[in-house]
Amino acid sequence: MDLATLWFVIIAVLWLGYLFLEGFDFGVGMLLRVLGRTDTERRVLINTIGPVWDGNEVWLLVAGGATFAAFPAWYASLFSTAYIPLLIFLLALIGRGVMFEYRGKVDSDRWRNTWDWILVVCSWVATFGVGAVLVTNVFGLPIDEAGNRVGGPLAMLDWHSVLGGLAVAGYALIHGAVFIALKTEGDIRARARRLALRVGPFAAAPLVALLLLVGAREGSTFGWAATTIALAAAVLAWLRLARWQEGQAFALLGLAVIGTVVALFAALHPHVVPSTVDPAFSLTIAEAASSPYTLEVMSWVALFGTPAVLIYQGWTYWVFRQRIAVHHMPPVQVP
Amino acid sequence: MDVLNLARWQFGITTVYHFLMVPLTIGLSLLVAGMQTAWVRTGNEKYLKMTKFWGKLLLINFAMGVVTGIVQEFQFGMNWNEYSRFVGDVFGAPLAMEGLLAFFVESTFLGLWIFGWDRLPKKVHLACAWAFSLATMVSAYFILAANSWMQHPVGVRFVDGKPQMTSIGDVLTNSTLLAAYPHTIAGAFAVAGAFLVGIGVWWLWRRRNTDDEHRPVWRASIKLGAWVGAVSFVVLLVSGDWQGRLMFQQQPMKMAAAEALCATEEPAGFSVFAVGELTGQDCESVKSLTVPALLSFLANGDLTSEVKGVDDLVAEYQERYGEFYPNDPALGELAGKPIDYVPNLPVTYWSFRLMIGFGALSAGIGLLALWLTRGQRLPRSPWLVRLALLSIALPFAANSFGWIFTEMGRQPFVVVPNPTGIDGMWMYTAQAVSRLGAGEVWTSLIALTAVYGVLAVVEVYLLRKYVRGGVEGVMPPRREDQADDENVLSFAY
Numbered sequence: 001m002d003l004a005t006l007w008f009v010i011i012a013v014l015w016l017g018y019l020f021l022e023g024f025d026f027g028v029g030m031l032l033r034v035l036g037r038t039d040t041e042r043r044v045l046i047n048t049i050g051p052v053w054d055g056n057e058v059w060l061l062v063a064g065g066a067t068f069a070a071f072p073a074w075y076a077s078l079f080s081t082a083y084i085p086l087l088i089f090l091l092a093l094i095g096r097g098v099m100f101e102y103r104g105k106v107d108s109d110r111w112r113n114t115w116d117w118i119l120v121v122c123s124w125v126a127t128f129g130v131g132a133v134l135v136t137n138v139f140g141l142p143i144d145e146a147g148n149r150v151g152g153p154l155a156m157l158d159w160h161s162v163l164g165g166l167a168v169a170g171y172a173l174i175h176g177a178v179f180i181a182l183k184t185e186g187d188i189r190a191r192a193r194r195l196a197l198r199v200g201p202f203a204a205a206p207l208v209a210l211l212l213l214v215g216a217r218e219g220s221t222f223g224w225a226a227t228t229i230a231l232a233a234a235v236l237a238w239l240r241l242a243r244w245q246e247g248q249a250f251a252l253l254g255l256a257v258i259g260t261v262v263a264l265f266a267a268l269h270p271h272v273v274p275s276t277v278d279p280a281f282s283l284t285i286a287e288a289a290s291s292p293y294t295l296e297v298m299s300w301v302a303l304f305g306t307p308a309v310l311i312y313q314g315w316t317y318w319v320f321r322q323r324i325a326v327h328h329m330p331p332v333q334v335p
Numbered sequence: 336m337d338v339l340n341l342a343r344w345q346f347g348i349t350t351v352y353h354f355l356m357v358p359l360t361i362g363l364s365l366l367v368a369g370m371q372t373a374w375v376r377t378g379n380e381k382y383l384k385m386t387k388f389w390g391k392l393l394l395i396n397f398a399m400g401v402v403t404g405i406v407q408e409f410q411f412g413m414n415w416n417e418y419s420r421f422v423g424d425v426f427g428a429p430l431a432m433e434g435l436l437a438f439f440v441e442s443t444f445l446g447l448w449i450f451g452w453d454r455l456p457k458k459v460h461l462a463c464a465w466a467f468s469l470a471t472m473v474s475a476y477f478i479l480a481a482n483s484w485m486q487h488p489v490g491v492r493f494v495d496g497k498p499q500m501t502s503i504g505d506v507l508t509n510s511t512l513l514a515a516y517p518h519t520i521a522g523a524f525a526v527a528g529a530f531l532v533g534i535g536v537w538w539l540w541r542r543r544n545t546d547d548e549h550r551p552v553w554r555a556s557i558k559l560g561a562w563v564g565a566v567s568f569v570v571l572l573v574s575g576d577w578q579g580r581l582m583f584q585q586q587p588m589k590m591a592a593a594e595a596l597c598a599t600e601e602p603a604g605f606s607v608f609a610v611g612e613l614t615g616q617d618c619e620s621v622k623s624l625t626v627p628a629l630l631s632f633l634a635n636g637d638l639t640s641e642v643k644g645v646d647d648l649v650a651e652y653q654e655r656y657g658e659f660y661p662n663d664p665a666l667g668e669l670a671g672k673p674i675d676y677v678p679n680l681p682v683t684y685w686s687f688r689l690m691i692g693f694g695a696l697s698a699g700i701g702l703l704a705l706w707l708t709r710g711q712r713l714p715r716s717p718w719l720v721r722l723a724l725l726s727i728a729l730p731f732a733a734n735s736f737g738w739i740f741t742e743m744g745r746q747p748f749v750v751v752p753n754p755t756g757i758d759g760m761w762m763y764t765a766q767a768v769s770r771l772g773a774g775e776v777w778t779s780l781i782a783l784t785a786v787y788g789v790l791a792v793v794e795v796y797l798l799r800k801y802v803r804g805g806v807e808g809v810m811p812p813r814r815e816d817q818a819d820d821e822n823v824l825s826f827a828y
Contacts, residue, residue: 047827054401056441062434064408069431072423079412079419080769085781086413090406091786097402101394104828105797147420153775236363254723290424291499298428314441316752320450328824332532333811 002005002295004289007070008272010302012023012265014063015134019168020257022054024250025049026175029096029123030169032116035191042116043104047329050100051320055145057093057314060130069298075273077147081243082133084153085161106119107334110111117193127172128165132157135210138264139217140274144325145281147273163213166206171260178237182246185325189246194251196241204234207256218267224274226266230259287297337667339768341776342414343785347742349406353734353789356400358734361475361520362527363393364468366559368461375461384552387809389531394589395448395797399790401442406783414776417665418749418767424483425491425500429507433477440470447628472520475514477487479519483512486745487585488753498750498760511523511585515577521570522737524563525694527728529604531560532701540714549806555707561705564730568698575691576633583634586751588648590742592683593629593760596644603642605629606690645677656752662767669765686740690733697729757780 001009018167028049036042049056068075079086095118103115104108139160142150149155181189215227236250268274272288275281289295336344367390374382408430411419419426421824444466451460484490490505491498500506535557547553558828582590594606604625635642643651653676662671706721707714714720745751752761801808 008477009661043827047824049448050828052443054442055439057401057405058434058439061405061408061438062410062431065427065431065434066572067427068408068411068419068423070781071429072420072427075412075423075427076416076419076769080410080414080416081773083413083769083771084778087775087782090409091782092404094402094790096784098398100828101398102793105395106800147340148416148770153772153778167763185508261702290427291494294424294428294500297500298431301432301435305432305439306791309435309439311442312440316443316614319455320449324824324827328822330823335802335808 003292003299004070004172004285005130005180006299007289008265008269009067009284009296011063011067011070012261013306014263016258017095017142018056018059018063019130019261020254021059021169023127023168023172023257024175024179025053025112026127026132027121027125027131027172027174028180029119029176030127030173030194031176031195032120035188035195038326039112040329042112042124042321044184044188044324044326045180046100046103046119047324048180049286052316053312054097055110055316060114067299067304070290070295071272071285071288072290073147073276073283075305077141077143077149077273077283078133079135080088081141081149081156082136083149084200085157086329089126089133092126092129095122096126096275104332105334106334119268123172124169126292127169131168132161135167135263137273137278138268138283140216140276142277143275143281143283144277147281147283163206163210167210168207170205171207171253171257175257176197178241178246178250178253181241183323185323186244188191188325189323192221193241193244193246195236198239199236207234207260211260214260214263214267218263220266223266226259226262228259230256231237336773338771338773338776339667339765341773342768343764343779344481345414345776346410347739348390348780348784349403349410349744349787351404351738352791353400354734354738355409355731357475358395358401358519358523358731359396359528359530360393360400361468361471361523362525362563363389363396363530364471364515365524365532366463366563367393368464368468371461372466379712381551382556384549384555384806384810388552389556390638390808390810391801392530392798395794395801396702397445399794402790403787413779415749415767416769420496421762421767422485422750425456425488425498425506426484428500428503429477429480429484437470437477440493441467444470447733450824450826460476472797474520475523476516479515480507480509480512483515484508484640485750486515486741487511487581488750491760493760510581511578514574514581516738517570518574518578521574522694522730522734525567525571525697528560528562528564528567528701529697529726529730530803531556532564532704533560533725535560536704536708536723537709537720538732538805540717540720543713543715552806557705557708563702564698564701573695579633579654580636583642586745587643587754588652589678589683589741590634591643591645591648592678592744592777593740594642594686595680595684596630596642597639597646597648598644600630600643600644601633602628602639603630605633606684609778635816645680649676656751656761660763661732665770666682666765674747674763676747678744683744686736686743690736690740693729693733693736697726697733700726700729708823 028045032042034046036045088125098117099115126271129310131301136156138159142155144150153244172194177192180192182197184192211227213222232254233255237249240252243247269284274285366385370382370385370389407412420744444463447463448467451463455463466622476828484506487509488501489509490502492501535553542550568802581589587665596603604627607624608624631640632638632643633642658673660666660669662672664736700722704719707719718825740791747763747765748761749764749767
């Protein structure tokens, strides 16, 4: 495997880390007003991801930065082509990001309700947005020979975008519900589990459709294997959850997202941006890659940096492994 | 406005805004880690109160720094995709390293610090504070490495019309970076120092007529803030002088523009203050107060040497880098037009002076406040309080003016040619912008500015609320109805 392909794989891993981790924390946000009936319950939900959401989000920043470093042409084409969708996505991340710190800082129902709805709306929008952009990238963007967009601000959006957005939103919803079931006790836990079991099969429908579509596009045994693993893991997750094995269900959903990302990037390979205008304009891994020296430097950084990140982020999850419930919430005390 | 100007406005607004949060985060996080260390080592309650109070303000501020930072990374690809294609081989690396080696550490250990009170062993919890705060300084290094490369491209060769990195070591030890780093970090500590002094003085004044059990907290904060501010100012002067000398070699036009020095002078005087017209590209001005030969000293370390003026430099630049933009339709209106090598003189001239003036004023006010509150003295004059509160804003403004100066002073280049370096290795800002419609860039400029505006109101409101809440606000006395349950989390959102 040459360095450029290695970096294609690393970018896939970073996206995987992002979708896996922020997937469920987006899901918690999406379900805030459904599963949290009282303010204290909503605090419980928010605090399941409170210590970790920011670390989860950095996976996206690193995926973006690594794409810039390793595939400048990919970064340049994708970000400028998906301008308006990314702007909306950014605004959603901004709203969500300040919400965590600010929601509990004023003792007023109006204040908390406002931030609650900001979290809900921003989580839905961001999840849909990131799915739409990633999946549309895999199926192709309207770029010309120079890698610039052909057409207006929304020219990149088509039904792949809608399917991708719904697939990732559906997955995040389920993973979020299972995460809540795994991290809480009492009513919320039961409610989250019930929701995942009842709504899960419907919410997973767009993801299943996407997986079949991606498998067909890729066509290779490898692609179908990834697709099959993803589908099987999702079904198993449902069965394990039905048996109250929340931890196993959570891990199996993680496997489903691994299979999905592998299938998506297998379908994208050997391109980084297929062109929907003319296949000849498609940007390949080799064309978009940085020089071998830059990739080598970045490989060393990734070699030492990534395991360290996994270790200390893993440690964080270990430190905050305890299930939480309404009776764990300290009273609201603000100046 | 065309896409180029819209994209520049957006970059200017989002960057200046982001850099209001960044220096406070960098400076305050290290000071808070220091306060917590003092508490862990001495067990003195005063330091715990300081850690909790200033730590809370740090967190309110940090949240904004995070969300505005994401925009920074995205807008290179969104608004400046030609730039990204051109420099990605070298410019992307420090950004990716920042994420992988620094920002992961910051975000993860901050989460541990916020929620780790009473849950982690004391020393491990303290280590999290240090991991977080040192990571903010590492972050700054990588980001400045990227910026310094734009100011002075090194460690690359020119292949197929693009820079290709040949040495990451050269990029990370760029002389411009080595001078800019202490300058920026000291600027961050100047912000944190003035923040401590201003709020500390206000609290002493507020409780000047009553007993205040927390008075030692405010005294220690003023002392720390004033000394940090004073030392930072010295570092700013020394590193700024060093940067200036480098700039006279690396970007002579920027320094001539800083002075609005029209004609070459030998020796050159330093204009302290100018009255009169300093408009547009006309560098005629009435300089009312000039220190003879000082500019020669700043540039070259002597009192006699020549400093080149704007007019001579324009001729030199035209000869070296060409008189006209390439006749490339992608450049739009500018294609084939003459290149204007003179930065916006009123902006460069005044931002340079305001940077220095505001920085000095803030350090001076800090020391004055320290003197007037020495021993057991309390501030009696409302003027001292007003001055100390005003002084909080000064280093923020000085930082902003510094960045406005350094970024506008390098126009019309986005990657400034290295005068001793690589042939053909530069890029005009006009060539860097994405080929987008003005409508979408307007949308993004308006949307981001509006959201940032709303968030500024929210942040200031919350900061004010928590400042006024004082120590009791962050360490409320235990309530009677509170169950004495070990299971209750020591902190939750």
